Every structure is written in C-alpha cells, then in structure tokens.
Amino acid sequence: MRTAPAELSQARSALTSLLHTLREIDKLLANLQNSFTTHDADAKLPELPDLAQFVSTWRYDPHQVLAHLRLGSPIFRHAVRLALALACGFVVSRALFTHQTHDYWVLLTIAVILRPNYGVTRQRLKDRLLGTLLGCLLTAGLLSLHLGLAAELATMFLALAVARAFVTTNYRFTAMAASVLALLLARLLEGDPRFLVDQRLIDTALGAALAWGFSYVLPRWEYQDVPRQLSALIRAQHDYARAVLATELQDEGAFRLARKRQFDALAAITGVYSRMLEEPPSRRRALNELAQLITHSYLLAAHLASMRVQRALRAKRLSPQSIEAMIAPTRDWVLRRLGRQPPTARGSTMAVDPAPPPAEPDTAGSPPDPLLRRLALLRHEAAQIAAIGPRVERELHTPARAGATA
Template sequence: MHYALAPRTFLFSHYFYTGLRIATGIIGLTLATYAVADLPSAVAVAMGALCTSLMDMPSPLRHKFNEMLAGVLFCSAVALLVSLSSQVGWLLYTVIVLVAFLSSMMVVYGRKAMPLQFAALFVMLLSSEAPSTPGQALHHGALFFAGGAGYMAYAMFVVWRMQRRLKQQVLAEALYELAVYTNLKAGCYDMATSLPRQMEKLVREQSVLAERQQASRDLILRGKPTPEEAILVQVHYAMFDLYELVLATDTDYGVLRRHFAGGPILPLLGDLIGKAARDIEAVAYAMTRDQPSRSTVDYREHLDALDAVLRQLPPGDGEDADAQAALRATASKIGAVIAMIARLHAASRASHGARPTLPHADLTPFLTQQRYSIGLLLANLRWSSPIFRFALRVAMAISVGLVSSRWLPYTSHGYWTALTIAVILKPSFSLTRQRRADRLVGTLVGCMLTAAILHVVHTPALLLGVLFVATVAASTFLSIKYRYTAVAASVQALLLIGLTVPHGGSGIGERLLDTLLGTLIATFFSYVLPNWEYQNLPRLVEAVLDANRKYFDAAADLLLERGADDVEYRICRKRVMDSLATLGAALGRMLDEPAAKQRAPAELNRFTVQNYLLLAHVAALRLLLQRYPDNLPSREVGAALERSFAEVKSGLGAAPAAAPALAPGETTWIAQWPGWALLQRRLRLLEADAAQVAQSAAAIAAALGRK
C-alpha cells in the first residue's frame, strides 16, 4: 500500500497538503467572487482556478511558476477561442479538433505537460457547450483568466511560505520508498518465497524509488538551502549513502539459499533487514511530523545471534568456503547498513550547518531540467512519432464522441462524453486500460453517492462543504489512487458543472450513459494508430547498455582513485538507474497490452535484474575496499579491477581494451591482504553476471528480430 494511503501518514503527506491547498484556493476564489458578483461570474472564475490547479504539483518554485503561467495563458486562450467560435457549428468543430490535437502534442514535453493537456481539453469542452456572443465570450474569457491568475498567485504564495515543509514531505516519501525497497530484500532470505519473483518485485520497486529520489533531488539540491533546510540536505545525502549500502546486499542471495537453507542463518538475516526497513520508516515518519528521529529498533539480540553463528562455522573449502565468505560479507554489509541508518537518525537531529557536499560541485546533471522548445514540438510532427499519432487519436476520438452524443434518444451532455474520452485516452495502451476501469467504477460510485447526498442534503452551506471535501479528495488521490479521484471528481462535477450549463444540473442516469458511451469510444480508439511498447525496446535496451559502459568507466576511476571525488560516479550511477527505470516501466506497460503485442518478457526481466546486480557488485566492491584499507596492494588490486572491468565492458558491447598485466612473481605476496580472496570472488561474480546480461541482450535482440 502507498504510504500516503495509510491512516497514520495520510494527513501528513504532501498529497493531502496539495489537495487541501487546491480546494481552499478554488472554493475561496469562488466565494470571494460570488460576494461581489453574480453566480455565473463566480462559476467562470472557479473554472479558471480549477484548470490552473491541475498544474499545481510539487516542483521547484521557478518550475512551478513556469508551469502554472503556461496553464493560465494556454487555457485562457483556449476558453476565449472556443467561446468566440461557439455560434458557428463548422468553425466550432474545427477549433475543437485543432485544440484537441495541439494540446495532446504538448505531451512531448513529458509527464508534467499531461495535466496541461487535460486542462486544455477540459476548458475546451466546457466552453463549447453553450453558444456565446463575442461580448459574452470576452467577458467569460476575462473571468476565466482572472480565476486562473488569482489561483496562481495564491498557490505560489502558499508554496513559497511552506517551501521547507514541502521539501520535508517529498524527502520523507523517498525514505518511505527506500524502506519498502529494503523490506522487499528481507523476502529474499525467505525460502518460502520464489527468489526470481522477489527480484522482479525489487526491480519494479527500484523504478518507483528512483522516481521518488529524483523528486527529492529536484527540490532539495536546487539553489542554496536556508539554515533551516541544511538538515534536509544532510538527510538527503545520508539517504543516498544508505541506498548504496542497501544495494550492495543484492549479490549473494542464491549462494546463501543453497548452502544455509533450513538453518537459523537466513531467518536471522531476513529479520535484521526487516528491522532495518522499519528503522528507515521511523526516520520518514518523524520527518513528516517535522520532528527529529531516534531509533526505537534494537538490533543487539539478532546481531549477537548472527555473530555466534559466524563463530561456529566449521572450516570449509571449495563451494563451502565461497558460501561462508558470502555470509560474512553479507553480515558485514548489514552491519554497515545499520550504522548508516544511525547516521540518518543523527542527520535529522543535526544542528543547522553547512551543506554537506563537495565545493564547486556542479549539481546540474542530478536535477531535472525544464525545457520547452518549439523545435521539439515541430520535430515530432511526423507519422513515426508516437506523440503525433496519440494527438491524432485524441482529436478523432473527441470528434466522434461529440457527434455521436447527438444521436442519443435523450438530451445528451456531449461535453461529458468527450470529457470521459479525454480522461481515458492516454499515450500508452496500459495507462488507457487502467484509466478506463477507474473511470467507469469511479463515475458509477460518484453518481450513486451524489444522488444520495442530494436526496439528503438541501442546505447550500452543507452542499458547499461536500463540494470542498470532494475537491480536496479529487486533487489528493490524483497520482496515487486515481479511482478515488474519479469518484470525487464525479461528485464535484455533478455539484458544480450543473451551474455552468443551464440543463446540466440533473440527469445522473444520463451522465452514466454518457460515460459508458465515452468509454466505448475511447476503447475503440485505443487500437487506432497505436504505439506498442515492443517497438521502443531496442532503443531502451541499448540505452541501458550504453549507460552501464559509462558507469563502469566512472567506477574504475573511483575505485582506482583517479578522480578527485565521486561526483562523476554518482552521475553515471543515476543515469543507469534512470535508464533501467525507463526500461522497467516500458516492460510493465507491455505486460498490460494484448498478448500478441508482447515480446520477450522473460528475457527483459532477466536483463533488468542482471543489470541491477552489476550495480550491486560495484557497490559491494567499493564497500570491500573501504573495509580493508590497511596494507592495500594498490597496483595489484588496480590491475585486477581493470582486467575485470575491461571484460565486463566488452560483454556490454564496448570495444575490447588491453588490460594491464603483472610481471611474474609480483602477486606472490598479496594474499596476505585479507580482502584479496573476497575481491577475486566478487570480480568472478561480476564477470559472470555481465556475461548473463550479454546473453539476455542477445536473446532480446533475437526475439525482436523474429517478430
């Protein structure tokens, strides 16, 4: 379950804060306008505020200003243009098709542009319902702009005043996801759990975690922190150091399961990891409440028991020796994780101090860059562009929806049918399918709930209270449980949209039929000009391999101490994580598509898991070199690392490079370094997993080639 849906964390999440802020702004502006003007004017202002609120998402202040300003200007222009065209039938339909196409092309700018696309479609459909004279259109457009601009000013002020609180909440969400990821690792030590299945869950959670960590970076690392925000920066950096340690524990599940099944060791390891997950969650829980955190988890009993087991291990050789080395390495990593969690607690209690990063470090590569180039839009005006085909699909579906709604035997609300199409149709078939189910269930429940409310409640003040709650819920659950948003939006629309059009205040049953019609049309058009996920797989797989090759270059520089710091290593690791998250998301979407459109799912799963293991091996190597710094034979270790990394990169498609060789007799003494055997074992495992990555990539290429 998403952390924000849990009762004890819901009221402290940024999702609820955002919903409360949006509802307060919309209802407040509506009431303020109604106090000095008539009801239609108040409704027009409310529509402007509502459309602008769709762009009110957690973002850095500068990005939020740009996003909301784009929403105000674009939606106001759409409202004015559609209203001016409303008295000429053919012109109105031409404008609707063009606006539907152009607003859907906005999706080319990424996920943050999708609310703008929907906001434009929403205001277009509402403005097209009632014919307007030019004077009425200008008056309505001005009121809509005033509502949007007023909400923007309100939201920017509130977010500016509560900026630190928002950063806390977003950072806490990243910590919650890290706790979920860590807890999934505990299942890898449970013999009753399928290890491949558990690793697939870990990979999916990695994608979610990467997204939450990026949101944390964008808010916390951008700009100069205030003294009060310095603690958040310290916790943020400690979180990423902890994440690398947790990642390093991914490497030895198989050998531990084979050699220690049925004994006390695996349950001990699983319990320790589970406790660590709860300890991380405690940090997140305290942060959502703006409190310093202290550990309430006692590891001593389990650590003592594990230490006793390690002391009692009999001498072994061959595979037994490897298994014991893996067990000791895992125990050491878990100890490092526990120590880092203690540092995480301490960071949350630290006094205000300096930003804990390297001087003159350029953090730009870690941050999401906001670029809205007209060239990108024009470059996608081609038949091969998935966004271009999506825009055509939306324009055709909405046109069909508006026309077909006029053939129904009752007075149809064409905008409701078209709005259903706009809600359901998304760039990917997978998301369209999910939205279809959520929209149907949400509308059915929302209409039934509204009918019950209107039957019982007749006082305007109470209905306004219901509208406020529905507006809070619609915004709160938008990105975490859309079905709840669909319920709330139906209640909100049935209470509010009826005020916008004269005949729109009744007919709940008719609205259900309109929703069903819109759903059928959207379902049909989801197969028109489709973009199936398998078509993008070759590019995504190659992006992962390319990112991994660069990552191993950066890892070699870090481990061989050829760089001044680890900034380049962190940048390359982030790029690998991003590319794997993108591939994993595409794989998940593909599995929701028709079976005939799925390609090599098992090979893609294996490829993704093995690539994560490569990251884990490098993290384990870094931890190993930090654990045994004394008497480190730098030249010999460097030569071993370079040879191994050269082989790994060759397997990942890089041109083979000459590996350094050691003169005879130079390696006779390095076995005295206690980390040498562990290093050799880790490099063997790294090379074996890299070979499996290469095999999986070849199998994917063959599967795609056959199809």
C-alpha cells in the first residue's frame, strides 16, 4: 500500500511535469505569434515535399487481372458471386414478372447491394430497403398533390443532385432520391403511378433477398484479412518510428510520407475491425485484441508525433550528442520490438526478444522532463503492440463463441 508521503511525491512530480508541458506549449504559442508579427526578409519558407508521392497512381496492367484469376482471390470470388446472383435474378424476374417492363430493377438492386465484404453488403441492404421505402412514400405523396410538369421536372433535378451528393457518404439518401427520380421519370413516360410504386417495392425486396442469399456464396470474412493488415501496420509503425527517432532528423518529405503510410495502415485495420462487427458472431475473431491494438497504435502515433516537437525544443539548449544519448536506447528497443513481423499462418511463431521489456511506466512518478517522459510512454506502447501479435494469432484460429461480442 502506498504511503501518504509517496503519494504526495508522485502528485508533486506529476504537477511538475504538467507545468513543464504547459511552459513548452506557451513557448510554441509565442513562436507562432512572433512568426505572424515579425517580418524577416531573410527568412526562408520551408521546402514542400514532392506531393506526387502522396497521390495514388493507377496502372492498367494485364498482369493485375491475371493475378486474380484464382479461387483464393477475394476479387475473383466476388466476381463469381455477383455473376451468379445476377444470373439468378434475371431468371427469377423473367419467370415471375412476364408482363413487367421494369424487371431490371431486380438486377440493379442486386448490383448495388452485393459488395465484396459481408459487412458492407449488410449495410447497403439496410440502406437500400429503407431508402427505397422512403422514396416510394415520398413519391406517392408528391403524386397525390397533382403537381404540374414544371414542378415534377424540378423535383427530378433535385433528386438527381441528392443522389449524387450522398452516394459515398450516406447511401440511404441516395437510394431514396434514386427511387423518387426513377418513379417520376417512369410516370412521365408511362403514366400509372400506383403500379410503378408497388413494382418498385417488390423488385427492391426481391433483389435484396437474392443479394442477401448470395452473400454467403464463396464468402470472404474479415478475419481472413487480419494477418496481412497487421503485418502492414507493424511495418508502417516501424518505419514511422525510425523516421522520428533517427539520429538526425529526416527531411520533411520522408517524415510526412512515413506518417501517411502509418495512418493509412491504421485506417485499414480499423476498417477491418468495424466491418467484422457487422458479420455473424460465428465469423468474428480477435475482436478484443484488435480493439486493444488499434487503441495502442493511436497512442503510439500520438507519442511519435510529439517527439519531433520535443526534439526540436531540446536542440536549442542541448547538443546533438546529448539528445542522441537520451533517445538511442529507446530507439533501439522500440525498433527491435516493432521490427518483428507478426505471424501469418497457423503454427508460425514470433521470435523472442532477448532484451527484457521495461516495466510499465508510472506516469505519476516519471521524470519531469517531457522528453524522457515521452520516451517512457513510447516504450510502453511499443511493448503493448508487440505483445498483442501472439494473442491475435491464437484468436484467429479459435472458433468464436456463440454470442461473443467486442
């Protein structure tokens, strides 16, 4: 049990560290203010990095297509799944609706709902059904008002704008606006609004049912992609830590590129985790471990981002050799922990780090110097991330328990 003097000492140390941090923030704000108020003719603007490195490039290479002509490819499996669903939808719609002129609505519904990922398919299905229902109700209300041709054309223009505006952000509004647009356009060409509204609802429900059923054909579950995304994240974190903790600060372009790749990899594995939550409980793996990994990865990124500022502040009053002596042990230990690649197959193991992990930092008793405190937190987060790898491996090959949640 901690004694009162020990607790008082820890509280005093924490307050001292907080005071140092506030003073550093005050200095940064003063520097920002000076940069706006003073006009130095000799001051040089920082050189911008080559922005072409931050833009994704597209290459139309036939080998990219040939590489996916295998059953194990998620793209090939989705292509087969979608082709079978569309073929089934075509046969069913022609068999059930022999006198219908809009049976292609069934195929359109299948095409927009069925996605490569189960979670995205499920969300699209909900949005399509609810959006179509709301769009049909809205169209029925508009038609009951007996609007003139000019008003209907204006409504169609507005619906087209809404459908395009929300197609990548909120598909529910896109589905609603598309239903209004399609029904009003068909009404102008054919004339029987009640039959068109009923037909739209039936076709959408049938297409959604077929898309839901075929989502289980050659499925690709999110946990199968975790090893690849985890390896990419660890590599990106290693490169980002090396760029920040290097003996000499790298140029701005290399630093920003490493930071971008780290956050891209973190966003990718976060997407895997969120989509896995939409899958059946029996297909979920390592939810708790992934949540912890994402949390510690964001904390590691935050500490690394602040390290660059801390180093710049120390450079004004400490020699490069002194700063290197402070950072070198942490740099070597963190890079060694993040340099080991996580397993990607059953039975593989991770190399054992010969160096013992440091004790979990006591934030209240940490040294008051913000740089040393940040280095201790960096070691802690790197140790947490490295320890999650074996647990993820075990959970990926352990069937999920019924009713298991994150």
